[in-house]
Every structure is written in structure tokens, then in C-alpha cells.
Amino acid sequence: MRCHYHDLGLCHSCTLIDQPYALQLASKVEGVRGLLAAARPDLQGIQWLDPVSGPEVGFRNKAKMVVAGTVAEPTLGILNPVGRGVDLRDCPLYPPAVNAALEQVARFVQDLRLLPYDVPKSRGELKHVLLTVSPRNELMLRFVLRSQRQLDRIRENLPHLESELPDLRVVSVNVQPEHKAVLEGPTEIVLTKQESLLMEVNGIPLHLRPRSFFQTNTQVAAALYRRAASWAEDIAADSVLDLYCGVGGFALHLAGAGREVVGVEVSEEAVAAATRSARELGLPDRGVGSARFEVGDATAWGEHTGDDDAGGRDPFQHGEPGRLVVVNPPRRGLGEELSHRLETSMATDLIYSSCNAKTMARDLKRMPSWHPVEAQLLDMFPHTGHYEVAMRLARVS
Numbered sequence: 001m002r003c004h005y006h007d008l009g010l011c012h013s014c015t016l017i018d019q020p021y022a023l024q025l026a027s028k029v030e031g032v033r034g035l036l037a038a039a040r041p042d043l044q045g046i047q048w049l050d051p052v053s054g055p056e057v058g059f060r061n062k063a064k065m066v067v068a069g070t071v072a073e074p075t076l077g078i079l080n081p082v083g084r085g086v087d088l089r090d091c092p093l094y095p096p097a098v099n100a101a102l103e104q105v106a107r108f109v110q111d112l113r114l115l116p117y118d119v120p121k122s123r124g125e126l127k128h129v130l131l132t133v134s135p136r137n138e139l140m141l142r143f144v145l146r147s148q149r150q151l152d153r154i155r156e157n158l159p160h161l162e163s164e165l166p167d168l169r170v171v172s173v174n175v176q177p178e179h180k181a182v183l184e185g186p187t188e189i190v191l192t193k194q195e196s197l198l199m200e201v202n203g204i205p206l207h208l209r210p211r212s213f214f215q216t217n218t219q220v221a222a223a224l225y226r227r228a229a230s231w232a233e234d235i236a237a238d239s240v241l242d243l244y245c246g247v248g249g250f251a252l253h254l255a256g257a258g259r260e261v262v263g264v265e266v267s268e269e270a271v272a273a274a275t276r277s278a279r280e281l282g283l284p285d286r287g288v289g290s291a292r293f294e295v296g297d298a299t300a301w302g303e304h305t306g307d308d309d310a311g312g313r314d315p316f317q318h319g320e321p322g323r324l325v326v327v328n329p330p331r332r333g334l335g336e337e338l339s340h341r342l343e344t345s346m347a348t349d350l351i352y353s354s355c356n357a358k359t360m361a362r363d364l365k366r367m368p369s370w371h372p373v374e375a376q377l378l379d380m381f382p383h384t385g386h387y388e389v390a391m392r393l394a395r396v397s
């Protein structure tokens, strides 16, 4: 992949871009194998499946653009080391639909004279533009503002933007009043009738609301979910617990086939979206062939349930449900407490999918009774050192 922003020295985000892609992939595979085997020597003997990769360009489904510059000439991209905006609206990591939409969004920002937020001076209104594209090329657009001052103007002028971008389905304003380097704040005001973007993956309707997580590379995510479904087949698992389930990607791929699936996730919105998908797929919420989603902390799940279903016991410690546990935590990993709970639980099989092999290695070290069976690297982030790694583990008897 060639990138003129990189060639001009304007952006250094793609740290591996000068290496041929095959070399990037090979060094990631070598890196992850070494890193995990250093923590768990028994990983040396396991089966590594061929790595999965997708297209080298246009693979990112979400653009997170910092808005800077001036009212007359806003930039959508990143800040350089001295805090000036660098416009990256043609970044080749995004599909053409995103590049084209960013062009229209920049014009909208200009027409409305929305003042870009000036980080050094702490003044201005518009901080970020976040744009997500679905496999059908439909769009979700979020404006991150310092306050609600410009909300009505954005709302009033939305029909114009919608006429320029006919595939725009969801538009929202996020309010992030603090002067901190965080992408978004706690308040989200959806301006469109449609409140979620349909992200269909392997024929499964996933519904993405503005504040929910979604894997960055839809094509490689589809392969990741298929991998998990194939492992679940091999295991013949009849009850699955999906911790950190998000909008239900793993859980819904593993549901059906006579399994009872429970997903646990901290975001209420994501749980509502996953529940909606389950009902659309005709899955009941209890019993054989069901899928249900609960709001909760993955680390503490089941601890205080004490409900009738579990007979007052901690279901996690009794494999109810959860003979197979799927974990897909944020970069910080599972941590000591959940690693310990998994180590002492009644689960017989585990699928661990991670975007941070360092925390995964640390967690695996804490779970010696889990024996690694098979693993695969899935390259969601070409041209950077990042990747996803999925591993199937079984309980050593």
C-alpha cells in the first residue's frame, strides 16, 4: 500500500507501511508465537492455523477524525506534534465510501461554521468526527462537541447533509465537555429516527448503536466469528458463556445448534442490541437453542446471582451455562480475578480472543490448568504492529 500522507511525512500511524505486507504478516506471526511461548512454554507444541488477513487497503470500518484547523478550513484527521491539524480524509485505510463521506462532512462543518476545538487554547466546539460504514455501505456519523450549543443548528441542517449522503442512516451528537484526550463523553443525542446501524456479518444481523464497540475490520471479524463457531462445533459444546460479548458477535455465531448461550457485557446499549438480534434470529431467551444477554461486569458474573435458575449457586463455578467460555476482553485483558475464576470454574473449554497478546500472555500464565490446543492470528490492523489472536484451550484433566 502506498500512502501520500506517509510519503510526505504528515502521518506516521502506519508504522509497518514500508514493509511488504507478506513480511508484516510473517513477523507478526513470529512475534505472537514467541511472546505467548515465553509465558507458557507448552504453547510451543500447539497447532497454529494459517493467519487470516483481508484487503491491504480500505479495511477500516470506522474513521476517528480529530477536527482542527479553522472555521473556513477545518481539518479532519490527526494533530501533529505541535498540536496543528493534519487533514487525512483520503486515508487509504478507509473504504472509498468513507473517504467520500468525510469530504461531505467537512463541507457541512464548513457551511455551518462549526468552530474546530483548539486543544492548546481550550476553545472551540467541534472535537471529533466519528464515521462508521456497514458492509452495505450505510453510514453512522457522530459529531463530538464540547457542549450542546451547536446542537440545534446541526439538527436543522441535517436534511441537507442527508441529501448529500443518501446512505447516511444514523447521526448523533456526543458531548465531551472536558479538556482531556478522550474521544467521547457520556452524553449521546441521536438526531435520526434510526438509532443503530445494521452490520450484517456472515448473515447475522448485528445492530451497532453509537457508543457500542465493534471490531474495526469487518471482513477479518467475520473470519474470527467463523473460527469460533468451527471450534464450538469441534468441542460439541451445549452451553456457552460469552464474556465481554459486545453486540453479540461471538454469541450469535455460536447460538442455535441446540446450545444455550449467555452473553455478558457492561454496556446496556450493546446488550439491548444483541437481544434484538437474537429475537430477529428467532432464538428464544431460555432453554435449548436459546441466546440471552445480560448487563454486568464479566469479572463478577454469576457471583451474586443467587437466582432460582442457578439454585442460589454461583453458576460460573458450576458450568451453568458455560461448559464453553468465550472471552474477548478489552486491551487490558482479563486481569487477576477473572483469570483465577476461570482457573477454578467448571468450564471445560475456553476460547480466548485478544487484541493484546501481552495481556493475554499474562492471563494464560495465571491459568495453568488450561491447555492450549489451537491458535490463529487474525490481522485486523495491517501496516501497524497490532493484530487479533484467537486461541482454543481445553481443561487439563
Ligand SMILES: C[S@@+](CC[C@H](N)C(=O)[O-])C[C@H]1O[C@@H](n2cnc3c(N)ncnc32)[C@H](O)[C@@H]1O
Binding pocket: 213, 214, 215, 243, 244, 245, 246, 247, 248, 249, 250, 264, 265, 266, 267, 270, 296, 297, 298, 299, 328, 329, 330, 331
Ligand atoms: C474487545 S470488545 C469485544 C466485543 C465483542 N466480543 C465483539 O466481538 O464485538 C470488549 C467489550 O467488553 C466490554 N467491557 C469492558 N469492560 C467490561 C467488563 N468489566 N465487563 C463486561 N464487559 C466489559 C466493552 O464494552 C466491549 O464491548
